[in-house]
Amino acid sequence: MLPRPAPRARAAVALAGLSALIALAVATPAGAFGTQAVGPTPAATPAPVPTGAVAPGVITGATPASPIPAQPDFAG
Amino acid sequence: MRAGTRLLLAAALLPALSGCAAGPSWESLLAQPSPPAAPSQAATQQPVRPADPGLSALIATLPRTTEVLSRPDGGVLAVQASRTEKGSPQSLLVLQQRGGWLRVALPGRPHGRSGWVRAAAVEVSATDWRLEVSLSQRRLTVSRGGLVYGEHPVAVGAASTPTPTGLFFVTDLLRPPQSGGAYGPYAFGLSAFSDVVTSFGGGRGQIGLHGTNAPASIGTAASSGCLRIDNDTVTALAEQLPLGTPVEIRV
Numbered sequence: 001m002l003p004r005p006a007p008r009a010r011a012a013v014a015l016a017g018l019s020a021l022i023a024l025a026v027a028t029p030a031g032a033f034g035t036q037a038v039g040p041t042p043a044a045t046p047a048p049v050p051t052g053a054v055a056p057g058v059i060t061g062a063t064p065a066s067p068i069p070a071q072p073d074f075a076g
Numbered sequence: 077m078r079a080g081t082r083l084l085l086a087a088a089l090l091p092a093l094s095g096c097a098a099g100p101s102w103e104s105l106l107a108q109p110s111p112p113a114a115p116s117q118a119a120t121q122q123p124v125r126p127a128d129p130g131l132s133a134l135i136a137t138l139p140r141t142t143e144v145l146s147r148p149d150g151g152v153l154a155v156q157a158s159r160t161e162k163g164s165p166q167s168l169l170v171l172q173q174r175g176g177w178l179r180v181a182l183p184g185r186p187h188g189r190s191g192w193v194r195a196a197a198v199e200v201s202a203t204d205w206r207l208e209v210s211l212s213q214r215r216l217t218v219s220r221g222g223l224v225y226g227e228h229p230v231a232v233g234a235a236s237t238p239t240p241t242g243l244f245f246v247t248d249l250l251r252p253p254q255s256g257g258a259y260g261p262y263a264f265g266l267s268a269f270s271d272v273v274t275s276f277g278g279g280r281g282q283i284g285l286h287g288t289n290a291p292a293s294i295g296t297a298a299s300s301g302c303l304r305i306d307n308d309t310v311t312a313l314a315e316q317l318p319l320g321t322p323v324e325i326r327v
Contacts, residue, residue: 074284
């Protein structure tokens with residue numbers, strides 16, 4: 001009969017599993033901007049997060065823009 | 077799977093974010109912020125800072141022509157079509173919320189305009205992408221979820237046709253018919269317009285972020301106001317960025 005893992009070992013396994021899940025959740029798509037994080041954004045970087053007006057279930061994840069075939073007229 | 081997981085995380089974090097402390101500097105980025113609110117309402121108008129920068133911006137997409145009000149239940153400040161002049165879905169950066177209202181940044185001149193729309197009247201999405209441009213360093217920083225994913229040299233406006241500064245957002249993504257042309261394979265339209273160039277190539281001087289057929293100009297102050305990056309970088313961005321992505325342009 002095999003001995004049961006020590007509580008500390010079980011905790012380590014659980015922690016490793018949780019870490020893997022978190023890593024999966026925050027993983028970004030492969031590509032030039034998905035795998036090359038070089039560091040945190042500056043701490044002073046401001047960002048708007050107004051959330052109270054919208055129920056969380058109503059907010060969807062924004063999807064990449066669909067390009068429109070057209071000649072730009074921007075101030076190139 | 078990944079998108080679903082991220083959405084779950086967002087839903088889990090949103091209640092915590094709504095209780096965050098006020099952020100002091102976001103509104104100051106607007107070149108010409110809206111008139112101050114009545115003192116009795118000031119406490120509820122402060123933007124909040126995220127606990128997790130990964131949920132850094134909300135985007136309001138207009139499903140139909142929408143009146144933008146000067147304040148909740150106030151007068152009509154502007155009428156925004158459901159499509160931009162280029163035909164893109166009208167996706168506006170959300171700056172603030174109050175009750176069932178959202179304050180959105182408006183594209184075009186003058187810079188810094190914003191107004192209020194009913195949250196129930198728009199489609200709200202979230203993005204953690206963010207672009208920052210340093211004109212003095214001629215550098216574009218691409219970040220997502222609080223992590224910098226790239227720093228790229230950029231061509232900025234020449235001294236006589238400077239790139240405007242402030243908080244803007246992506247309004248359009250165009251694919252030129254000739255990928256080897258002046259705009260490269262892709263061109264993002266921004267909510268910014270040149271302060272000096274009011275007509276360019278049939279347009280009204282809208283600022284773009286695009287590729288180029290003059291790579292030697294990247295890293296210099298050479299454009300009519302647009303931001304030029306190398307074609308590989310703009311192609312990678314075109315595959316990722318949603319309309320409404322915040323773009324901060326600083327000196």
